[in-house]
Amino acid sequence: MFYPIMLDIEDKKIVVIGGGNVGYRKAKNFLEFEGKVMVVSTDFSAKFYELKDKYGQNIILIEDNYKKEYISNGFLVVAATSSEHINRQIAIDCNDEGILCNIVDSLESSKFICPSFINKGDLVLSISTMGKCPFLSKRIRLDLEKKYSNINSEYINLLGEIRNIIISDYSYKKEELLDRCLKLSNEELEDFYKQLKGE
Ligand SMILES: C[C@@]1(CC(=O)O)C2=NC(=C\c3[nH]c(c(CCC(=O)O)c3CC(=O)O)Cc3[nH]c(c(CC(=O)O)c3CCC(=O)O)/C=C3\N/C(=C\2)[C@@H](CCC(=O)O)[C@]3(C)CC(=O)O)/[C@H]1CCC(=O)O
Numbered sequence: 001m002f003y004p005i006m007l008d009i010e011d012k013k014i015v016v017i018g019g020g021n022v023g024y025r026k027a028k029n030f031l032e033f034e035g036k037v038m039v040v041s042t043d044f045s046a047k048f049y050e051l052k053d054k055y056g057q058n059i060i061l062i063e064d065n066y067k068k069e070y071i072s073n074g075f076l077v078v079a080a081t082s083s084e085h086i087n088r089q090i091a092i093d094c095n096d097e098g099i100l101c102n103i104v105d106s107l108e109s110s111k112f113i114c115p116s117f118i119n120k121g122d123l124v125l126s127i128s129t130m131g132k133c134p135f136l137s138k139r140i141r142l143d144l145e146k147k148y149s150n151i152n153s154e155y156i157n158l159l160g161e162i163r164n165i166i167i168s169d170y171s172y173k174k175e176e177l178l179d180r181c182l183k184l185s186n187e188e189l190e191d192f193y194k195q196l197k198g199e
C-alpha cells in the first residue's frame with residue numbers, strides 16, 4: 001500500500017535515471033516544487049535543455065550509462081530508462097542502499113509512486129489510483145482543473161486572511177461564514193474582506 005504524503009525535498013539529492021519523455025515529466029515536477037535534480041541518461045530529449053535554461057543550477061544533466069555511484073546518498077531515485085533490465089537493477093541498488101525509489105515500469109518494485117497533481121500555490125490536489133490506472137488519474141486531474149479554474153494562490157491567500165479575522169472576531173459562526181466565502185466570486189470575496197476589516 002502507498003501512503004499519501006507531502007515531502008520536504010529542499011536540499012535533498014534527487015536522481016532521475018533516463019532522459020526520455022517519462023524522465024522529463026518526473027524531473028520537471030520535482031523542479032516545480034523547488035527540488036534539485038540530477039538526471040543521468042545515455043541521451044536526452046531536447047526538452048531537457050529547456051529545463052536547464054529555466055532552472056539553471058537546480059538541474060544537472062549527466063550523459064552516461066547508469067552506474068550505482070550516481071545514486072549514492074540519494075534521497076529519492078526515479079528509474080525511467082527504456083531498459084527493463086536497468087530499471088530492475090536500479091531498484092535492487094536502491095534497496096541495498098535504503099533509498100526510496102520509483103520504478104516507472106514496475107509498481108511492484110517501486111517504494112513510492114507519483115500521483116497526478118494540480119499545483120495552485122498553497123493548494124495542491126493530488127490524485128492516485130494506487131497504480132491501477134494512471135490514465136484515470138490524469139482524466140480526473142483535467143476535470144478538476146476545469147472545475148477549480150477560479151482558484152489561484154491570490155484566492156487562497158485572501159481566504160487565509162479572511163479566516164484569520166473570522167477566527168478572532170466571529171468564531172461563534174465560523175462555519176457559516178467560511179461556507180459563505182466559498183460561494184462568493186473572487187470579486188465578491190474581496191468586497192467581503194474589506195467589509196470585515198471595516199473599510
Ligand atoms: C499520474 C502520472 C504522474 C507522473 O507520471 O508523474 C503517472 N502516470 C501518468 C501518466 C501515464 N502513465 C502511463 C500512461 C499510458 C496509459 C496507461 O498505460 O495507463 C499514462 C497516460 C498518459 O501519458 O497520457 C503508463 C504507465 N504508468 C505506469 C506504468 C507501469 C505500470 O503500470 O506498471 C505504465 C505503463 C508503461 C508501459 O506501457 O510500458 C506507472 C505509474 N504511473 C504513475 C503515475 C504511477 C501511478 C499513478 C496512479 O496511482 O494513478 C505509476 C505506478 C508509477 C509512477 O510513474 O510514479 C501521469 C499522469 C500525469 C498527468 O498528466 O496528470
Ligand SMILES: NC(=O)c1ccc[n+]([C@@H]2O[C@H](COP(=O)([O-])OP(=O)(O)OC[C@H]3O[C@@H](n4cnc5c(N)ncnc54)[C@H](O)[C@@H]3O)[C@@H](O)[C@H]2O)c1
Nearest residue numbers: 018019020021022023041042043065066080081082104105
Ligand atoms: N510511469 C509512467 O508514467 C510511464 C508512462 C509511460 C511509459 N512508462 C515506461 O517508462 C519507460 C521510459 O519511457 P520513455 O517514453 O521515457 O522512453 P524513452 O525511450 O523516451 O527514454 C528512455 C531514456 O532512457 C535512456 N537510457 C536507456 N538505457 C539507459 C542506461 N543504461 N543508462 C542511462 N540511461 C539509459 C535513454 O537514453 C532514453 O533517454 C518505459 O519503460 C515505459 O514502459 C512509464
